[in-house]
Amino acid sequence: MLDIAEELHRWIEEGRAFAVASVVAVGGSAPRGPGAALAVDSEGTAIGSVSGGCVEGAVYDLCREAMRDGTTVVERFGYSDEDAFAVGLTCGGVLDVMITPVGERAPVRTVLRAALSAAVRGEPAALARVVRGPDHLLGAALLVRPDGTYEEGEGEGGLGGGLEPVRSAAAEARALLEAGRTGTVELSEDGSHCPGGLTLLVESNMPPPRMIVFGAVDFAAALVRAGKFLGYHVTVCDARPVFATRDRFPEADDIVVEWPHRYLERVATDTRTALCVLTHDAKFDIPLLTAALRLPVAFVGAMGSRRTHEDRLDRLREAGLGERELARLRSPIGLDLGARTPEETALSIAAEIVATRRGGTGVPLTGSRVPIHHDHDHDHDHDHDHGQRDSARAA
Template sequence: MNTAWEAALKWTRAGSRSALARVVDSWSGGPRPPGATLAVSGSGRIVGSISGGCVDGDICARAQEVMRSGVPEQLRYDGGAGDFSAPGLPCGGRLDVFVEPVNESLRAVLAPLLAAIRDGQPVALATIVAGANASAPRHTLIPARPGDGRSATDASLDRVRALADTTTTRILDLPGTDTACDMRVFVQSFPAPPRMLIFGADDFAAALTRMGRFLGYRVTLCDARPAFTTASRFPAAHEVVVRWPHEYLAETPVTESTVICVLTHDAKFDVPLLAAALRSEAGYIGAMGSRRTHADRVRRLRDAGVTEVELGRLAAPTGLDLGADSPEETAVSIAAEIVAQRRNGSGARLRDLGSPIHHAGDTTAIRCEGLRFGA
């Protein structure tokens, strides 16, 4: 998701001009949510996407104009405008896109922004898109680090700083006086990546580490067997841990965004691990195994004191019914169930549903009284 930002930094360091286009607001099932980013170089190279193709060509042409003029531009694409000669969204919805040159203000935040993302540190970027100094947008990088010694004046940033710990990306209308709003700020949140904890060092785990990393998780592979649990066998994992699974789980942070996948289907590993996992805050807990293996697992978990409510949290056998056979297909099946749970999807075939394809999020502008940004 950050390749466009990385490209902009690379082009900047090479001395090339570039521009960034970002979705700052989206309505009625627009193709991409706020924060979707497209980078365009002065030579016409493109990284990222705003709409999946239907308006990207027009955005790239406008980006070249923005680079020449040095003045940012806000564009609106409406799938219901009815003007078929103009660039639009044939699948419906509406997008507001902010296109800006990578100028001195933006260049100053690119490297620290990407460094924070690589380190897994939550951060937000606030960009003035309209109102005060809109022709030369200012950018404020906001690390989510409470108690960092900022001054009393900086304390007004707390309301935006709080967004850095979430997946929230929003437009903020900031009033200049008690009655007027003189500034519109786009706050793009880059939260710490969610964690995927995979237990069991086998080919299915290797495929799932690749899938988890592809989906943006910080992936940990853990198994108690040193011969099987090596970094060379799991190059996609961010970390490979040789420990008894339940001991590692007891000492690692687990939140509602954490995904736990148990692929060992061996009672001596599964039972103590799942007993701990089902009492944690993890948002998804899945376990691999046949139905006979799972029935035996459930009996052992009950004997270990796991309640029926806790057992109800367990996705086992893990994954959706895709007819998966190979490790890669199984990884897709597990990932599909995780995404469906995370996004409140049904897991049904889209052709059999009459509901919107994109689940609309809350992109309502919110007003923060008295908020001020530095240069």
């Protein structure tokens, strides 16, 4: 739902009644992941998407129905050989969608408003909602902030069942928030992790992940554009002020003139950060990579020929790095696309970053048996039973 936060926040501020459909679990080759949402207001205006087009019409109708009867439901859409052109996923996947009415006096409206407001302001927060459990708890919501404080929906809009389940839910949501992840968690009625109680979908709203490009070279300008396209906050860092300029990198969020390793030592990074070293100059690379390969970041890649890479490894060993740390280095950086131009090279680097993040192999999908969509980032539950109508719309 947070993927359409800006529009939904405007609707709430305008006092509109609406229903929101959120992907809560996927299986197989489903087009969109948990958290993707489509919303429909009382006038029939629709925003967002849950499937990229496969089931939008049916979900739209369900949203209109939910506004009429005020009931939260979970629907399953899948592929049916008998009726492949009916409503469903012709890609062969399975999609579980929760439809929640949000009327002017809906119990969850207050907490959803707070979650949407935080998302619009760019504040880190996690929205946890019950997607499997007793019917009366479906859609109940909890907003959790980084310091562990939380805000619960009013009355039936809250998790209920006493303080312990709420505390457990808040702790689990906070853990996913710290990792910048969206996923599901299982809680039993007493707040423990035994399946069979409640399943919560936790959507994390975090600032964009960081990409730091070291080396203000021609290839860097194209990589900055690719990084912005992928949703990164992109910084260019180079010790040479004549190259690290706004004129050369107009699309970068930050331009830093400083020795790379010194900048890396003082800047905040996390497990989503991508570090791209394009300088292929030992006086910059070695101290920088010595620091980078010891950080818990998502990606460390370095440009250079295979000969440069071998020489670099020897120098890094001399600097004290072990084989486990060296194994984290992606070099020569990028996937084998036969790239020549800066733009093609940036594409190959961006592709490797995505493959690393999502658990992809980088091999062509044509003729291969690797999954098109990987479950690398999310914990999915595909066997929802409670509060769910196992949809005959399964296409």
